[in-house]
Structure formats: C-alpha cells, structure tokens
Amino acid sequence: MFKNMAQKKNKEFDKKNMSKDAYKISLIYAFFGGMWILFSDTILGYLLPNMEKYKYFQTIKGWFYVLVTTLLVYILIKRRVKLWNALIFLESELSYQKKLNENIIAEAPSIIITWDDDGRILSINPFGEKITGYSQDELVDGPGWPILISKEQDSKFQEIYQDIKKSDNALNYDGAIITKSGKTIDILWSSKILDSESDKGDNIYVSIGTNIEERKRYEEKIRLMAYYDPLTGLPNRFMFEQEIARRIKEEDSAFTIAYMDIDNFKNINDSLGHQAGDVFLRYFVESIIKKVEDKTFVARLGGDEFAILFNSSCHEDIMEEVGKLLSYINRIWTYQNRQFYISMSVGVVIYPEHGKDTSDLLKNADIAMYGAKREGKNRVLFYKDDLREENTKLANMINYIQEGIEQEQFYLEYQPQYRLSNKELTGMEALLRWQHPKEGYISPAEFIPIAERTGQIYRLERLVLKKALEQKMLWEKQGFTDIELAINLSTKTLTSNINFSEWEQILDSYSVDYSKIVIEITETADILNVDSVITRLSNLKKKGIKIALDDFGTGYASLNYLTKFPIDIIKLDKSFINAITKEGVDTLLIKNVLRLAYELKFNVIAEGIETKEQMQYLINYHCDLGQGYLLSKPLSEYKLLRLLENENT
DSSP states (O other): OHHHHHHHHHHHHHHHHHHHHHHHHHHHHHHHHHHHHHHHHHHHHHHOOSHHHHHHHHHHHHHHHHHHHHHHHHHHHHHHHHHHHHHHHHHHHHHHHHHHHHHHHHHOSSEEEEEETTOOEEEEOHHHHHHHOOOHHHHHSSOSGGGTSOGGGHHHHHHHHHHHHHHSEEEEEEOOEEOTTSOEEOEEEEEEEEOOOSTTOOOEEEEEEEEOHHHHHHHHHHHHHHHBOTTTOOBOHHHHHHHHHHHHHSTTOOEEEEEEEETTHHHHHHHHOHHHHHHHHHHHHHHHHHHSOTTOEEEEEETTEEEEEESOOOHHHHHHHHHHHHHHHOSEEEETTEEEEOOEEEEEEEETTTOSSHHHHHHHHHHHHHHHHHTTSSOEEEOOHHHHHHHHHHHHHHHHHHHHHHTTOEEEEEEEEEETTTTEEEEEEEEEEEEETTTEEOOHHHHHHHHHHHTTHHHHHHHHHHHHHHHHHHHHHTTOOSOEEEEEOOHHHHTOHHHHHHHHHHHHTSOOOGGGEEEEEEOOSOOOOHHHHHHHHHHHHHTTOEEEEEEETSSSOHHHHHHHSOOOEEEEOHHHHHGGGSOSHHHHHHHHHHHHHHHTTOEEEEOOOOSHHHHHHHHHTTOOEEOSTTTOOOBOHHHHHHHHHHHHO
16 A cells, blocks of 8 residues: 555656756757847847858857757766756655665554555455454454454454544554454554544554564463462462452451461371472372362462461351361371371461451461461460460560570580389489570470470580580590489471481491490370381390380370380379379279280389389389389489589498
8 A cells, every 4th residue: 555655746846857857958048048048149249241251250159059048958967867866766765765665664563454444455465464364354354453353342342443543643553353263362562653544534444463472371371470379279368468458458358367277287298208299298288278268268378277268257157167167178198008197276266356457367377277287286276365475475485495506505414213122223314404694494395395396406406415425435434334314305406307317327426335225215206207117216226226215105106106116115194193092993094014024024114103103113013113203303413523523432
C-alpha cells in the first residue's frame, strides 16, 4: 500500500518539474531573441549610417547573436542537467530507502497492520501473516479486525480506537488475537495515525504488535516462584502473609490461623534422605487437602511448617476441625519398607483476639505451636499470653547457655559410685553443672533439654568430655588408676555423623586408660539408624571402653537395646529405686530386671539410692553397685581428691 503511494507521488513530481523546466527555458530564449531583433538593428543603424559598414557589422551581429544565445542555452541546460542529476541521485536514494523500509517491514519480527476508521485491514506484513495464519488477501478481503479479536475484547478495542483518535497514538497495550487455527496469542501493541490517502480525509492507522507469549510464560513462572512452593504447589509464606493482610483490611473480619509443624520430620530426612522427605511432604499435603474445605487457604511456610487459614473464628468449631485433621493425619507412613508414625503439633490464633497484624498473629501462632511440642507433641494448643512469657524465658535460656559456653560458666562435679556390699569406691559419674552469674545455680533438668533442642548440646558434650578426660589424666598421674569414670553421651551426638566424629577425635587426643572409661547412653526412640549406632558403640568397645545403658526402664525399648547394642552395664533408673519402699508391680519389675541382668552377666548400677532400706533390698537381689545421696552427693574436684586420698589410706 505504502509503496504504491510513494511511486505515484514520485511520478507526478517528475512530470511537473520537467514541464516547468521546458517552459522556463523556452520563455527565456523567446524573450532574449525578441529583444535582440527589436533593438539590435535600430541601434546598429543609428550608429552606422554607412551601408557598407552596416552590412559588415550586421554579419558580426549575427555571429554575436549565435554566440550569446549558444552561451545562454548552455548555461540554462547545464543548470538543468545539474539539477536533473541531483534529482536522479535523490530518486535513487529514495528508491534505496524505500526498498530498505520494505525489507524492514517484510523481515521485522513484529506484526505490522494498517487499517482504516471502519476497522478494515488494508495491509499486513509477512510476519503478521505467519503469526495469524491468515494471508494478506484473506485479511484485506475479510471483515477486518473482528476476525482477529474475540467478542469479549470488542469494547476494549473501541476504547483504544478512541484513545488513538484523541491522542494520535496508543503505546504498549495488551491485546490478544485469535489465529486462524483458533489459538489465542498475547500481543503487545502500539498504534498511531498515518496521513490519509482518501479524499474524504478518513484516517489510516498503523498498529505494530510484538508476540509476548514467551514473556508471559516467564512472568507466570516468576509469579509461581514468588508466591508458591515449588515442591508442594501450595502458596508460600509470602503469599500467606499477603492473604492475612488482605483479610485484616476487610471490615468486621474474623478468621483463624492454625500453624502446624510435623513432629520428628528430621528422623525421615536423617534415616532415608531428603528425597524421601520430599516424597513425604507431598503425601502430607495431599492428606491435608483431602480433609479441608475448598475455600480454606492452606500454605507451606517452609521446611516442615504449614498453616491453614480458616474463615471461622469460633473456638469450638476450629477445635473440631483441627481435631479431625489431626486424627486423619495420625497414621503410619510406609516408604521403602520403613514405617513412620505421623503426628503434628498445632498452634492456633484467632484474629483479632490474638493479634492485630500479620506479624503478631504468625509470631503468636508459632509460640503456641512450640508450646504444643513442649507439652508432648501431637496436640493442638490455642495461644495464651503466658505462652509468650514462657517463650521469652526459653529465648533467654538459649542466650544464657551460649554465654555460659563462651564465658566458661559450666563445670563438672563427680558423683561417686560404690560397691554396695562393702562401700568400696569403684568409680564416679561426671555431671555437668552451671553457675550463672545472675541467675545463680541452674539445674541440668532446665538447660539440658533446651540445649538438645537447639543443638547447643554438641558443644556442651565436647566440653564435658575434655574436662573429664583432663581430670582422668590428672588422677592417673596422682596414682588413682583403678577408678572408673562415666561420661554421658546424648543420642543427638551418637546419631550425628559430624558431631560424633568430633567427639571421638577429642577422645582419641587424650592418653588415658580407656578400660576405666564408661560411656553412658540413654534409651530413646530417636535412634533410627540402629546399625550405625551399633558400629560406633562397637568401635568404642574396641578401645576398651565400657558401654552403660542409662535410665534403664524409663525409655522405649529396653530389652531391644539389651539384645542389639553392645551393652556392659545397666543403670537402673531412680524412679524404680523410689518404688522399693512400696510393695507392688514396680518392686516385682526390679526383682525380675536384677535377676535378668544377673543371668545375662550385666553389671547393674542403681541410681538415686537415698535410704538404707533401698540399699539392702538391692544387695539382696544381686545389685552390686550404686550411687545416690545416701552414699555421696556429687563432689567438686577438690572434695573428690580428698575422698580418693582417704580411700587409699
């Protein structure tokens, strides 16, 4: 279309210029010739009255006329030729530019469409034909834009059309087109009014469109990454927080957040690997989705933490809903012939009762969830203000422990162990103690469980091992070589590859009599990789170290431990010793445990002996060793040294 318009205008321009130039040259020549004829003879006759001279100069006048007119014609033609050459060059340049523009339009990776006020399509470039699937003839002869846009977009098209007429252009607006095959493609358009080619003065428009399908896909991908969890497909924390903020802005809004954490999820990752953990998380999410209503907002906040946004704020309704979910989740999950019991701890907050903004609501829900874990896991706990106080105390304790490690506030005491029949000192147990500069003495029962939860237990146990072995080396130099030293080892360290390796390196760095070292482990359900633990305990025994099973009878699988683990010593828990003064099931258990240990040739150490009656009972049933306040309280290094010196005298 634009090529025809340009060619037509160029031809008209050439014809007009050629006619004008010919007319000007002719007019100049006629004027000069006429003036020469009129005035040259008159002037010559006046100057030369002699006929002979007149004829002679008449001839010269003729030649002069020829010379002047020739020169004049030459000048006029030269100027026109020069102008003509310039026009030829200009036309050549215009032709080149025209071809360049045509090539650009033809090869441009954009849709270029010209159209009129009636929406009829006047032209489309090859790329546009490729994208739409229509040829130029089909579009020019067709109904125009309606063939490319849906009826739903017709009103939007009319609005843009009016904007173009008003502002002369419309830049960067989205407008999908429908291809010949029926596919919808997102296009980014820019449109502008061109000069009219009609006598009526109607506008001609050009619209240039870029295919933004790929960009849209990237935008959607980025949106999913920003708002959704890639593993489960659930909304992530960012989107969950935005949803809470949106609901808070609603008038008279009330809703409930259930903050969930999977109990002991770490066991799955540690025993089967993170791939199995991912499989479990997807299974867990599927289980939740099955039990909640479609309108309920479920999100993964990170790791093994999830949240549900309920529309209700009724305490009883929420308790019933979450209780049902908890009952449904409590089941055995099987993976690669391994079984895991699933449970979760849930903290619940209600808006606006438990927080006025997103931050407070999530913080309080998290506090309630950890409160549920502290109360034994697998339960639901609604937020209360005293939970925040407990959480503050917990945070303070964590900080105190860290400061205590760095400032060397921890120290060891040693509780003597005796042969009950003759009160002979046979060994001692190293016990960790803490004297805080402000809080005073803090019981191990307060800080050990917290240290195990935060991982600070690893540093504490390395500290205990170093101090105990240093003391053992000193005693051996002082001649006290027959005394056994018992050192506690948590399941956390025992089951951790890195931390057990570091603990073992410390053990190997001290030159002591390993046959007089006893490592005490505690019964627990957290030992999942039993084979690995057996290997580690066996390696300790190869050094000559004895293994004691601490708190026997209070754990989860006492007999299973005795049969699987390389145990040398059983330490009978204080709770059983306390029951000796009563007649009943507990005393019967003690008798059977002592008989079993005697027959299996395990040494038994009774903990927490406080009365003579308890000690005599234990002696009667073949319990040779014991410790407790009746025999001796835990002693400082100095007091223990005095005790050792007295024993040798």
